[in-house]
Amino acid sequence: MSVPLLSRRTLLGMAASLPAIGHAAPQHGLAAAAQGVNPVLVARALDALARHNSLVWSRDVIGIADFGLPSATPRLHLVNILTGxxxxxxxxxxxxxxxxxxxxxxxxxxxVGSAATSEGAYLTGPTYTGVHGLSRRLTGLDPTDAHAEERAIVIHSAWYADAAILPQQGKLGRSDGCFAVSPADIAMLLATLGEGRLLYAGRVTP
Known part of the structure; x- marks a missing residue:
């Protein structure tokens, strides 16, 4: 059963009216917990967390997608601040x-129509079952990803994001702008990066 698409304004309004869950999580621990993550992106994620403080319901896990790395490399980092x-x-x-x-x-x-990845901070929304199976909606929080809902940018699984294709082509396939991961990883990802959390996407250029 699919979850009806909420407007960006409605979702942000709902988020702002709810109390923050896990507010006591030590935000200053993000840098220490983000082992192997580019520190520039970690700093940007912390800045995004501060800017969107009232909208991020839970701060125990933060997602950071480092699109400065090749697609063959694990580059979607789930940083657990509580466990480090x-x-x-x-x-x-x-x-x-x-x-x-x-x-x-x-x-x-x-x-809209670019089929490109958008940079910026996202708020993770509810799960739903769509053409790619169980998926998670995203709301863009920054001007650089404000059309995420209109573009149907979500987290979902796809065969072309599985490591099994790397021996043949040396890289993953491409999405239409969504955060597509291996079918083997989707359950863990959706459970770990649950609703009301921050996902930051960016890259560091020379």
Whole structure:
């Protein structure tokens, strides 16, 4: 059964009216827990957490997608502030961000119809069952990803995001801008990065 799509304004309004869950989690522990994550992206995620403090309901786990890394590399980092550990998964980027399918994200875009990955902070929403099976809705919190709901940018699984294709092509396939992961990882990802948490996507350029 699918969950009806809520407008960005409605969802943000609901989030702002709810008390923050896990507010006591030590936010200053993110850098220590983010083992192996680019510190520049960690700093950006912390900044996003501060800017969207009233909207992020739970701060125990923060997702950081490092799109400066090749798609063959685990680059979706789930940073658990409570345990001080990080779990990293492979995640596909949008075909509009890598038109020549090099395996490296070339650019971000939030334009409707771009099929590109968008940079910025996202609020994780409810799960639903769609064409890719169990998935999680996302709401873009920044001007750079404000059209995420209109573009149906979500977290879902896809065969082309599985490591099994790496021996043949050396890179993952591409999504239409969604955060697509291996079917083997989706249950753990959705359970770990539950509703009301922050997912930050970015890259560090030379």
């Amino acid at each position: 550990t990080t779990t990293s998964l492979r995640v596909a980027h949008g075909r509009g961000s890598d038109p020549d399918h090099t395996g490296m994200l070339q650019s971000f875009s939030d334009a």
